[in-house]
Amino acid sequence: MNLDIRTPIGLLFLIIGALLAVFGLATHFTDPALYDRSLGVNVNLWWGLAMLIFGGAMFHYGRRATARLIAAAQNP
């Protein structure tokens, strides 16, 4: 088996995080009233960035582990 679960988790978090961050950034100036309900914090932007960091770390470690497994299989 050569699927490290961290890779797809990281990928999905990168996609959703980027989407949220871009959406947050776009609405930051056009529609600030959108964030009144979240106590004035642009939660889309910040949560999106947090998801990007988490997703990036997961993706990185998942890929690294997979690369090591493949390398180990080639040079026993």
Add this chain to the structure above:
Amino acid sequence: MPGLPLIVAAAPPAERLFSLGVADLVIIAAYFAMVLAIGLYLKGQTQTGEDFFMAGREMTAWIAGLSFLSANLGSLELMGWAAASYQYGLLAVHWYWIGAIPAMLFLGVVMMPFYYISKTHSVPGYLQLRFGESSRALAAVSFAFMTVLMSGINMYSMALVMKVVLGWDINFSIWASSLTVAAYVALGGLRSAIFNEVLQFVLIWAGALLIPILGLYEAGGWAGLQARIAEQLGRTDFTHAWSTLGSFQDNPMGVHWTGIVFGLGWVISFGYWTTDFLVVQRVLAAKDLRAAKMAPIIGAAFKMMVPFIVIVPGLLGLALLPEKLVGEAEAVATGGHSYNEVLPLMLARYCGPGLLGLGITALIAGFMAGMAGNVSAFATVWTYDLYRAFIKPDADDAHYVAMGRWCTILGVMVSIGTAYLVMEFESIMDYVQALFSFFIAPLFGTVILGMLWKRATSAGGFWGLLTGTLSSIAMWAWVKLDPSALRYVALSPHAKDMAENLYRGLWSWIICVVVTVVVSLATRPKPDSELVGLVYGCTPIPSENDVALWRRPIFWAYAVAVVFVALNLYFW
């Protein structure tokens, strides 16, 4: 816990809670695409029966532990317990702490070696090794039957939630989510179910975590939350876990601490966490014994934190929502909101377009995790414990894998059928939820005696399980036919459903244990040589002395136990 307190009314208010924008729908679509991609990718690696039914027995402790928890954490359970904490206050936390943590640690430290060393593929499989074919048949039939029924009921409740919250068509919700589950489980087997459960577990946290963070910020921390609830309700018992349990009358739930500790903490919780194959299956897929022992301990550590995204939002709803949430019937009559909707209401309070989609994705992910758990467990039990055992014992491996794939699809179809049946006849729901509780408690009696008592014989195991289950059904029917019998079954004529379930479980467990012991002592014992790898005292358990302290499961079990005690004291 399996018993869902959440049943949304059949005729919900016409208006939906909120509608989704494009950004929200894109997030939901990304999630569906990723889940199917994982299933497709894993299909190529799923050839043998070990791959399909046991995920190749190569899961690390983390993956097994998180999926163990995720399979239990359906979204109805999230919404249901948030509703319960709105209704009963902090007492709901016992279903996460005392009702889970001791049992999960016990499973990891004491029971897992026997399950794992016996190399069984399922809990009925263990009963066959220990007690013989008849016990296996009884456990397998009842489990397979209950699993698909429960999954259908969950599906219907979920579709109803989607209708109330988003205004989605019930048929659309049922078919879209269940066909996705059928596809990824049938393609990749247990491995695909487990991997997706881990993904879903992380997503649930990502989607729900902002509610308690923003809510506690707005309320002014835990102290502020306590003060606001005391001010709103004029009573302080909603924010204490133990100090009000000294008598039946002093707390919102009307329970006594003995009921919580012995009924919930012992019989129900140990029965569910240590013998329900749906959750145990995840741990059986671990790569070695140490991973198998660590998995429930890791699961317990995360289980302890789940109240933060379930119980806290319920309490926040109590403190912060301007309107008063009411019971389901009253909500339909007045057009208000019921407390079953407290989690989506809190989500809508803080999250606008964008994060709303993520929150809804988390709810869908939770539902799909629970359903995938049901169908993958059903496929294993049907194929190995019924089909291979009694119908076609000597086919080749590829035949059983094909059987498992078809069974997954069949299981989903039966679930969909059940969902439509429940839609027509609402009362079936009550019956099936009661049915589920019939099997858990006696099964725990049989398994625990089998593991820890060498003298238990095949006949003892079978008759104990049978009489325990039948007595549970009989007690339930007795109360149904003659409600005044409640005073004998639940010790009090005023007992609520919850109390009746707890006591019925306790009695049927005791009957199972007594019958097993008596019949065992009257029959010829099994020779020790047949019990190697199955029973305490006959099984060499690998020593952990050469492993560093911080790598030993028992060390982490103690660490979790210390945090568990500290949490209970803090929220006393």
